[in-house]
Amino acid sequence: MKIVVQKYGGTSVGSIDRIKNVANRIIKKKEEGYHIIVVVSAMGKNTDRLLDMAYEISKNPPKREVDMLISTGEQVSISLLSMTLNALGCDAISLTGPQVNIKTVGNHMKSKISDIDDTILRHHLKDNKVIIVAGFQGVNEHRDITTLGRGGSDTSAVAIASKLQCPCEIYTDVDGIYSTDPRLYSKAKKLDRISYEEMLEMASLGSGVMHGRAIELGQKYGIPIYVASSLEEKPGTIIKEVAQMMESTAITGMAIDNNDAIITLDYVPYSIQVISDIFSRLAKKDVNIDMISQTSPRDNSVSVSFTVPKIELKEAKEVLSYFESKYPEIRVNTKEDITKLSVVGIGMRSQSGVAAQIFALLAKENIEIDMVTTSEIKISYVINPENQQTAIKVIAEEFGL
Amino acid sequence: MKIVVQKYGGTSVGSIDRIKNVANRIIKKKEEGYHIIVVVSAMGKNTDRLLDMAYEISKNPPKREVDMLISTGEQVSISLLSMTLNALGCDAISLTGPQVNIKTVGNHMKSKISDIDDTILRHHLKDNKVIIVAGFQGVNEHRDITTLGRGGSDTSAVAIASKLQCPCEIYTDVDGIYSTDPRLYSKAKKLDRISYEEMLEMASLGSGVMHGRAIELGQKYGIPIYVASSLEEKPGTIIKEVAQMMESTAITGMAIDNNDAIITLDYVPYSIQVISDIFSRLAKKDVNIDMISQTSPRDNSVSVSFTVPKIELKEAKEVLSYFESKYPEIRVNTKEDITKLSVVGIGMRSQSGVAAQIFALLAKENIEIDMVTTSEIKISYVINPENQQTAIKVIAEEFGL
Incomplete structure (x- = not known):
């Protein structure tokens, strides 16, 4: 039996006309001989509309009841x-989700799928029915309806495909995964394929196409994930195991992020206790730190720089004011106007010198770098936004993105 | 444990403010020492809005999917x-409904409750929680979500009260049951109490306060049903067993209906085959016949009169045109401008002569009667609408309604 899981997001089912378009795509796939399970999200802005009602009642509504409320959004779209x-x-x-018995554990509004009972799915597949499953939702051990948090419908789709060991197709309002944001670099190339690991780095860098959880799940169970447009008939991008790829280039993609600010602390006492205390207090306030760099000690003090989302800057500064009063020598500098440019590529593992190559490119253009961090398959640079377009152009041209 | 089931209709939970009003009423009842189960309908016109979407897709959408769709309406209101x-x-x-395990049988969109598993309800009652149950919905043997059709939420409430053997309170946008429509007779009296049987007759006459199914269920399990306003603090009406009533008057209530038309067939062949054929063909076209009267035969033919809803007059005439061509002697007359006035009262059983008393009242006012039908506890008269107000006044005064 040739089975495929298809997922359509909120925009793709945002109106009756769009739902008809989705239905026609499904029928076409069925005519190709597939048994199809379709996972859908809530229509357009329906979830936001429901959440607005909840927050009109209470700033902190019981999360179980929020799940009861917002899970109706997907129930509407599956029936339509x-x-x-x-x-x-x-x-x-x-x-x-509860009818499919998508079992979840953990807290409401951010539950995790623990298992899926495939009995009901296999029963309806045998009857040759197209099965439409509500994404984003499941059921916990108390028989409460739960939701999966951000990227939940993608996760539902990949989880079902993992259980049935079949491919998964994610149809969305973008037509695939690009080497870099096409709005910033018009010559950006759509990738035919990308590895799970690279995609995970791209996802965490905010390329916004798919949530990391779904990609991790695909990687764990070896499920190929195809990402394409629900509106156009263009080939998309397949996310799969790197071992399945014949060649690998040094850099697969480049992500640009303008949502962060950089905070630099100078004259911090050279003590792991102090540094650790700073980051644990920031974590307690739910401030998300991304890049961190620390200088070597000088005169028994160090400089520490890190990036935080601009919207969390206020909380971060509140935490830091505590340290300013405790250690009056500390100086706090913030810079909100930065561009974070990250290059990602599995090929970096085998090709050394990518960082140096990029340093040279930027030096040639006189682009100053505020901060650099590196991981095994990713290098991130903080630069001035005024240099963003030049940097994108020279890196994209050099690495053929 | 003092338990009570309260039901709030769509108007009562039509906005966040109204929901707050309902919440305050529930809290007040809880402070009186009650354990409370609340059954709610969908907010205001939400069900209609969902149905509009379904009928935009198809004139005849699969009823299972319609139930999947419209059951979200109650799920939204219970969570809020x-x-x-x-x-x-x-x-x-x-x-x-499925979480409470309200088991249903029969077709989608008009399922009947077969049983309720009270385990979950009793579990949460023990925890002293107010339990909010989605009305109008249940689950069938395939684990499909079902809905109960018209008056469904009232039925859910009375069914739960029946299972737990506790009283049921129906809060709605009217403040009780009146002896006759207060919009037609300003001096109409609100009844303190009414028997199930009388209420059933009133319900079928379109007094519109409660659906017959819920009343039948209350009667079967001996559950007192209290009907009152959800907006005002006024005493309402209790529906209960007649045996519990100390006294009974001849007439409890009077219902007025202007939605029917009268059809008279003259010169119909005096043959049960023909008469039977007429009514079975009308039934096949889903024409609802209410009152029927037939004259004694004369010259081997009879006259038959019956009332049908005005909106079904077209279908009825189509059926009758078949008989007109088959039996050219038949004459069909229709009169759309009629008033159906019905008096209901359990006391009629023991007090004879109510019909005669009303004939005399109408005769005194020169009000002609087009048709009369009687049952054990009800008498219906068809009169001219121009005489409606006079008839209401003289009957209400005579019987103290």
Whole structure:
């Protein structure tokens, strides 16, 4: 039995007309001989509308009840898609997360899938029905309805594909994964394929196409994930194991992020206790630190720089004011106007000197670098936004992105 | 344990403010020492909005999928009410029909409750939580979500009260049951109490306060049903067993209906085959016949009169045109401008002569009667609408309604 899981996001099912478009795509796939399980999100801004009602009642509504509320969004879209398929003569059945028995653990609004009972799915597949499953939701041990948090529907789709050991197709409002943001670099290339690891780095860098959880799940169970447009008939990008790739280039993609600010602390006492205390207090306030760099000690003090999302800058400064009063010698500098440019590539593992190559490119253009951090398959640079376009251009041209 | 089931309809939970009003009423009842189960309908016009989407897709959407769709309406209102109670410091939990395990049988969109598993309800009652249950919905043997059709939430509430053997309170946008429509007779009296049987007759006459199914269920399990306003603090009406009533008057209530038309067939062949054929063909076209009267035969033909809803008059005439061509002697007359006035009262059983008494009243006012039908506890008269107000006044005064 040739099975495929397809996932359509909120924009793709945002109106009755769009739902009809999705239904026609499903029917086309079915005519190719596939048994199809479709995972759908809530229509357009429906989830936001429901959340607005909840927050009108309380600033901190019980999360169990929020899940009860927002899970209705997907229930609406699965029923409408099923009706549309049936109206077009295609036998279909809609199922909620609890009906599929998508078992979850953990807290409400950010539950994790622990297992899926495939009995019901296999039963309807045998009947040759298109199965429409509500994404983003499951059920916990108390039979409460749960939701999976950000990127939840992608995770539902990949989890079902993992259970059935079949490919997964994610249809969205972008037509694939690009070497860099096409809005910033018009000559950006769409990738035919990318490895799970590279995609994970791209996801964490905010390329925004797919959530990291779904990619991790695909990697764990070896499920190829195809990302393509739900509106256009263009080839998309496949995310799969690197071992399956014949060649690997040094750099696969480049991500640009303008949402962070950089904080530099000078004259910090050279003590792991102090440094550790700073970052644990920031963590307690839920400030997300991304890049961190620390200078070598000089006169028994160090400089520490790190990036934080601009929207968390206020919380970060509150934490730091505590240290300013405790250690009056500390100087805090913040710079909000920065560009974080990251290059990602599995090929970096085998090709040394990528960092040096980029330093040379930037030096030639006189682009100053505020901060650098590196990982096994990623290098991130903080530069001035005014140099962003030049940097993108020279790096993209050098590495053929 | 003092338990009570309260039901709030769509208007009562039509906005966040109204939901807050309902929450405050629940808290007040809890402070009186009650354990409370609350059954709620979908907010205001939410169900209609969902149905519009379904019918935009198909004129005849699969009913299973319609149930999947419209059951989200109650799921939204239970979660919002639970959030509101929790925000006011009252421990509450919302449960869908399937979560309560309200088992149903029969077709989608008009399922019947076969049983309720009270394990989960009793579990949460013991925890002293207010339990908010989605009305109008249940689950069938395939684990599909079902809905109960018209009056469904009232039925859910009375069914839960029946299972737990506790009283049921129905809060709605009217403040009780009146002896006759207060919009037609300003001096109409609100009844303190009414028997199930009388209420059933009133319900079928379209007094519109409660659906017959819920009343039948209350009668079967001996559950007193209290009907009152959700907006005002006024005493309402209790529906209970007649045996519990000390006295009974001849007439409890009077219902007025202007939605029917009268059809008279003259010169119909005096043959049960023909008469039977007429009514079975009307039934096949889903024409609802209410009153029927037939004259004695004369010259081997009879006259038959019956009332049908005005909106079904077209279908009825189509059926009758078949008989007009088959039996050219038949004459069909229709009269759309009629008033159906019905008096209901359990006391009629023991007090004879009510019909005669009303004939005399109408005769005194020169009000012609087009048709009369009687049952054990009800008499219906068809009169001209121009005489409606006079008839209401003289009957209400005579019987103290």
